[in-house]
Amino acid sequence: MDLTLMGKAAKEAAFHLSTATTAQKNQALAMIADELEANSEAILAANARDIELGRQAGLSEALLDRLLLNSERLASIAGDVRNVIGLQDPVGSEIDSRVLENGMSLSRRRVPLGVVGVIYEARPNVTIDIAALCLKTGNASILRGGKETFYSNMELVKVIQLSLKKAGLPAASVQYIENPDRALVSQLLTLDQYVDMIIPRGGAGLHKMCKENSTIPVIIGGFGISHMFVDESADLTRSLDVIENAKVQRPSACNALDTLLVHEGVATEFLPRLVQHLGDKVTFVADASAQTGLSGATSLKEAQEGDFDTEWLSYTLGVKVVKDIHEAIEHMREHHASHSDAILTNRLDHAELFINAVDSAAVYVNASTRFTDGAQFGLGAEVAVSTQKLHARGPMGLEELTSYKWVGKADYLSRC
Amino acid sequence: MDLTLMGKAAKEAAFHLSTATTAQKNQALAMIADELEANSEAILAANARDIELGRQAGLSEALLDRLLLNSERLASIAGDVRNVIGLQDPVGSEIDSRVLENGMSLSRRRVPLGVVGVIYEARPNVTIDIAALCLKTGNASILRGGKETFYSNMELVKVIQLSLKKAGLPAASVQYIENPDRALVSQLLTLDQYVDMIIPRGGAGLHKMCKENSTIPVIIGGFGISHMFVDESADLTRSLDVIENAKVQRPSACNALDTLLVHEGVATEFLPRLVQHLGDKVTFVADASAQTGLSGATSLKEAQEGDFDTEWLSYTLGVKVVKDIHEAIEHMREHHASHSDAILTNRLDHAELFINAVDSAAVYVNASTRFTDGAQFGLGAEVAVSTQKLHARGPMGLEELTSYKWVGKADYLSRC
Numbered sequence: 001m002d003l004t005l006m007g008k009a010a011k012e013a014a015f016h017l018s019t020a021t022t023a024q025k026n027q028a029l030a031m032i033a034d035e036l037e038a039n040s041e042a043i044l045a046a047n048a049r050d051i052e053l054g055r056q057a058g059l060s061e062a063l064l065d066r067l068l069l070n071s072e073r074l075a076s077i078a079g080d081v082r083n084v085i086g087l088q089d090p091v092g093s094e095i096d097s098r099v100l101e102n103g104m105s106l107s108r109r110r111v112p113l114g115v116v117g118v119i120y121e122a123r124p125n126v127t128i129d130i131a132a133l134c135l136k137t138g139n140a141s142i143l144r145g146g147k148e149t150f151y152s153n154m155e156l157v158k159v160i161q162l163s164l165k166k167a168g169l170p171a172a173s174v175q176y177i178e179n180p181d182r183a184l185v186s187q188l189l190t191l192d193q194y195v196d197m198i199i200p201r202g203g204a205g206l207h208k209m210c211k212e213n214s215t216i217p218v219i220i221g222g223f224g225i226s227h228m229f230v231d232e233s234a235d236l237t238r239s240l241d242v243i244e245n246a247k248v249q250r251p252s253a254c255n256a257l258d259t260l261l262v263h264e265g266v267a268t269e270f271l272p273r274l275v276q277h278l279g280d281k282v283t284f285v286a287d288a289s290a291q292t293g294l295s296g297a298t299s300l301k302e303a304q305e306g307d308f309d310t311e312w313l314s315y316t317l318g319v320k321v322v323k324d325i326h327e328a329i330e331h332m333r334e335h336h337a338s339h340s341d342a343i344l345t346n347r348l349d350h351a352e353l354f355i356n357a358v359d360s361a362a363v364y365v366n367a368s369t370r371f372t373d374g375a376q377f378g379l380g381a382e383v384a385v386s387t388q389k390l391h392a393r394g395p396m397g398l399e400e401l402t403s404y405k406w407v408g409k410a411d412y413l414s415r416c
Numbered sequence: 417m418d419l420t421l422m423g424k425a426a427k428e429a430a431f432h433l434s435t436a437t438t439a440q441k442n443q444a445l446a447m448i449a450d451e452l453e454a455n456s457e458a459i460l461a462a463n464a465r466d467i468e469l470g471r472q473a474g475l476s477e478a479l480l481d482r483l484l485l486n487s488e489r490l491a492s493i494a495g496d497v498r499n500v501i502g503l504q505d506p507v508g509s510e511i512d513s514r515v516l517e518n519g520m521s522l523s524r525r526r527v528p529l530g531v532v533g534v535i536y537e538a539r540p541n542v543t544i545d546i547a548a549l550c551l552k553t554g555n556a557s558i559l560r561g562g563k564e565t566f567y568s569n570m571e572l573v574k575v576i577q578l579s580l581k582k583a584g585l586p587a588a589s590v591q592y593i594e595n596p597d598r599a600l601v602s603q604l605l606t607l608d609q610y611v612d613m614i615i616p617r618g619g620a621g622l623h624k625m626c627k628e629n630s631t632i633p634v635i636i637g638g639f640g641i642s643h644m645f646v647d648e649s650a651d652l653t654r655s656l657d658v659i660e661n662a663k664v665q666r667p668s669a670c671n672a673l674d675t676l677l678v679h680e681g682v683a684t685e686f687l688p689r690l691v692q693h694l695g696d697k698v699t700f701v702a703d704a705s706a707q708t709g710l711s712g713a714t715s716l717k718e719a720q721e722g723d724f725d726t727e728w729l730s731y732t733l734g735v736k737v738v739k740d741i742h743e744a745i746e747h748m749r750e751h752h753a754s755h756s757d758a759i760l761t762n763r764l765d766h767a768e769l770f771i772n773a774v775d776s777a778a779v780y781v782n783a784s785t786r787f788t789d790g791a792q793f794g795l796g797a798e799v800a801v802s803t804q805k806l807h808a809r810g811p812m813g814l815e816e817l818t819s820y821k822w823v824g825k826a827d828y829l830s831r832c
Contacts, residue, residue: 015749019772100794104783113805114775157762158806192627196805215627217634217806240829245830333431344828355823356435359530360575367520367826376831378516389612389819390633391807403805406793407771410762410783412654414661415792 007194009172014140022089028167031080046155112138120201125150137401138215189214224339229328231345232265255372259318289321340369361394425588425612430556438505438656443582448495462571520826540568548556552818560674605630645744647761648681671788675734705737756785777810
């Protein structure tokens, strides 16, 4: 199979989408939401088939639950699409408008990126989610979901394309790579003649594969060790709640706390209080510096090589006592701080030093790392979380699905 | 040779540069400018050696002139560095600052990208230019210039590193890959652990090679067919000057006009006037539709397959008569409009349609395509001209050498 035709169709659709009005795009979104509900029986039947096949293939109950759709979840997905209708369309807005000395009026006008390729795993809601966000921003999308939700995705894409046609927009605005052959993923990654951006949504392996094989710009994201540094000046009592939130609220999230660094001046007092506060919920992995302070913990392990480079995604917490803020920053530089990191301190100079020196997508003063999230940041939607530095960093909203063009208007003007 | 050490040193230098003050960075720039003048003898001697070797290798006089440094050119390069001192440092400025409902104050703060890899050809001024712009924005740079200016570049980098040390900044802030082995370019392109962005400055082949081999985000730029469409409603007399400017002012530039599209309603009147206006300066390459109108031209060729996909970079001009604005837009979509394109029209609806439908980095109404340029756009400096859609599009200034980090400050806040 050759994806060239799909690429061409997407680029053609993108041309039409780029000149569609916000009203047209919103109408298509409304139809998608309506059709999701109207076709719920067929969608749930397709999903049941995926679940059945997944069960036969021995998928874990946790994973099966992630794949599962039911009426309630489907209604919630339709609701998410209706929320996108309410978001502001960034396309067409102009930035840095000015009149040059020669009389030319010059602006940067926000435009769609064009064609977005999305490679994702597991959850079927991503199919609707990303299609809706791309549509809202006038981008065509080429989707490639995981094989675990093949039948669900087929049915969802059918509903999307039906809605697009009803709304008078090209069905090729949202296309899906049905063929399970993995070679097609490699092909998609080199379709640079037609595709403008690749968004991988999945684990570190998927991101690495895209980075290494794509000739199209890729949004790399997700991975990063999250740290919190308890400074000597921190309000220790209030720090306990913030640490608990960062570690325990949703340990499987990429912004959940991985490593706690504690100033040696407060470690003796603070670590036993931490053990008491977190109770049995957390397994501590501590290096020699923190063993004594944590000795009351139910579950305490000695840190091994690589533990401070591990994204736990579980109730495990790395702990290390450091001499001062400089050692804390040094530790973070060595151990992949890049996603979300926080300092707990009452010293203004330490807060500023931390903000400046820590090179992560999000840095916090006296707040939980769990805040790194499109909804929390008020972006209305989250396309991905980028940990690279080009284009967008941290949570990406609708604006990050756009580019800009320079628009110069003048009165028959030549360059001097 | 292994570039890993160079990458590590660059990342370490970038850490120091990211917290350097604007005053420190400006001081280093001032020293570079001074040292360029103080060491002019050694620099010109090294350049003379490059020129001599180039002459022996049979380089054209035009290319040799591009490579040549003399006191005047060196003074002008030093002057450019002093200009960079006067530009505003984008690092540290905050955008979209707001206070969230939960009380967190949230901003996006501009930060350096980190380490920038630059692969370029020929002209030695690029070495100083790019080093200065990276330094101003707090980025470390790893440079790889062409072999034709090897000795000049060695001397220039020596001067830069000397100045950096004098200014108390790490010498590794600007490094140069001396080894001529081409395998090192491939190695640089996969140094993603240390390098955050690759800027190729050179021809289409260099850009393609970087796109295909880099695991680091690349700024693709330069290539694109520039079009101008003379609408039926255009002021034909005034159009002549704009077309002349776009084609003749500097035909070797990437924003010079390649293809002129003329509305059939005015072709019979306009094309002979164009021939008369441009006189002997231009060779016309026209398809059948424009042959009659251009028949008075001294140099007129019939367009062959691929001619409308050719960036001429010379005094050649492709010409085609089209039925209307829609055919003009269709032609541009098929023939790589992506850099700079213009419409000459007095109709508002056509101006807006053109702006919206033409998917290029810069679109103009009644202005020459030659305006696509950092200096013309008032950016103060031009790092590169991007024709891709991620991160930056069109002329890139200092701001485009930065990323941002999210900064959240609160009072011991947990996520609900």
